[in-house]
Amino acid sequence: MTKSIRSFIGAREYQTSRKFYQALGFEEVVIDPKMSYFRVTETLGFYLQDYYVKDWVDNSMLFLEVDDLEEWLEKIRTLDLPSKFKGVRLSGIHINDWGNEFFLHDPSGILWHIGTFKK
Secondary structure, eight states: OOOOOOEEEOOSSHHHHHHHHHHHTOEEEEEETTEEEEEEETTEEEEEESOOOHHHHHTOEEEEEOSOHHHHHHHHHHHTHHHHSTTOEEOOOEEOSSEEEEEEEOTTOOEEEEEEEOO
16 A cells, blocks of 8 residues: 655755745644655645755746645735745646646746646
């Protein structure tokens, strides 16, 4: 039986990235001084490391599937993260053949796809 799958991502400025994900609403579980687990639920999350390799981070993407895309976009817009964290960008909703999504870049450049699939 499988229980979860968790990605590891890096951070250009670890403390800034920690604050970003806390502001976004993820719960932080500190593993050690250079790594934390950020979760939405008990089994849904990722590891953030105090480790940065530009080529790796520049090519990292995560997809977060949500039930209500418009609600998530509005929630993130109200947080005004781009004005609080350098390098953060937030797009509008993109309509695709497979479903819809919007994009959020974290302070290190990690690209988040937040979306819903067509039923």
